[in-house]
Amino acid sequence: MSKNLFSDIPSEVLSFLASKGFFILTVLKSHPGKRHTFLVEKKSQFYVAKVHMYEYVDDQEHLFGADILAYPDSKLLQEYQLYIPEQLDQMASYTFSVSLFAYMEGETLERLLQNSPESYSLYINMIMAAFHNLTRTYLQNTSKPYSHEKYSWEYRVRRSLHFHMKQLYKTKTEINSRELKTLERLFGNTDFEQKKNIVHDDLSIGNILISKISVPYIVDWDGYCTGDARYSIAKFLYYLYINGHMEFYSIMENKCLTAFGYKKIYTYMLLVLVEKMKYSNGKRNKAEQMLIKSILKKNMI
Ligand SMILES: Nc1ncnc2c1ncn2[C@@H]1O[C@H](COP(=O)(O)OP(=O)(O)OP(=O)(O)O)[C@@H](O)[C@H]1O
Ligand SMILES: [Mg+2]
Known part of the structure; x- marks a missing residue:
């Protein structure tokens, strides 16, 4: 070696x-x-x-x-x-x-899509099924003590928003003050339900392993918590968009909006975007800013 x-x-x-x-x-x-x-x-x-x-x-x-x-x-x-x-x-x-x-033998969805981009459609239904099942998961039925439950989903979201919205106000971005106010109002009015789904905190095509018999395994459960699984779904859409998998993104976005409701999906996508922008430090990622603007323009939320 x-x-x-x-x-x-x-x-x-x-x-x-x-x-x-x-x-x-x-x-x-x-x-x-x-x-x-x-x-x-x-x-x-x-x-x-x-x-x-x-x-x-x-x-x-x-x-x-x-x-x-x-x-x-x-x-x-x-x-x-x-x-x-x-x-x-x-x-x-x-x-x-x-x-x-x-060890699960297989290829990440990221790698598979690089080698055969036309296989988007093959995996979409599998991934949708996995997401549906995430929204049906409940931790409260288990006898295991989950320390994640010491912070409620609402507390986690509000605390994160408080931190990241402050950052957004401080830094110069394409997001104008009217849009910032809209975001603030939207998050303020959103009822972050006390759901007990299992939330994957970093769903991306790099964290989905397709086994030899085409079973999708989800890896990388660092920082998972109990809450609304639609947050994981919004994160998946975010990664598809930011990494330029536009064909996959468009189909998944449509399916997710129908299956999980546009209001929550868009609100969680905005939440993910606001949280993620911290990492581009000073120089904000243009694609992220454009995505925020375009979701706000849709006028549906
Ligand atoms: N149980 C497993 N079996 C097979 N491969 C795995 C397994 N767990 C992780 N991997 C592989 O190792 C890679 C890195 O693992 P993981 O995502 O947990 O690390 P990470 O540091 O969080 O990476 P990233 O920042 O890219 O998400 C995965 O993308 C996957 O290809
Ligand atoms: Mg990973």
Whole structure:
């Protein structure tokens, strides 16, 4: 294995995995200083090990940091025909935590669409079915203690909005003050229902793995919470739009508006957009601003 592959990985992470008997086959994804995902092997079994560095947890995930190790129960979700890799173990060191997952052989939807863009339509119904099932999930029926429930969905949304709307007012953007007021009024008037669905906080085509027998597995449940699953759906639409998958976006948008109601979908899309704009720091992403403006212009919400 080349030395470069590991140059971003702290040596204590490498030695910890080795001490637990894991042989690293490859680095699946690395966000230096934040998190690293590995394909590992132990006793001829493949696993995925996801490492979260604590500094990141404390800094960025101040609200939900402690929950990062807790993933939803894959068996519970199977009852809704929603498939996620089983979390097999959790380990912790002084500076990081490690979650161990069953390895699902497959390709991300992102990769599949690169190789055969015409297969959009094939996956749309599968993804819609998975989303429908997310809106039917309820955590309150489980006997497991979910620490996420200590913050209500409403509290989470309002707190996030308070922070991000302030940022938007402070920074120069294409969004004019009339539009900002409209956003504020819209969010103020929205009843963020106390739903108990399982919400995936980062649904993107990179986080959907299509197995060899075409089952979509949803990965990356960091920061998941209980709330309105339509927020996950809005995030999915956001990523499709921002990453330029316009054909996929248009079809999904239509289906989602019909299936889940345009008012909530657009409101959650605006919420995601307002939250995400923080990350482009000063120089706001033009596509995001245009999307906000175009949703507000639709005059339906
Ligand atoms: N259980 C699994 N089985 C197979 N592959 C997996 C599994 N979990 C994750 N992967 C692969 O590893 C990649 C990175 O994992 P993950 O999304 O959890 O990390 P991440 O750091 O949050 O990445 P990103 O920032 O891109 O979302 C996934 O896109 C997927 O291709
Ligand atoms: Mg991911």
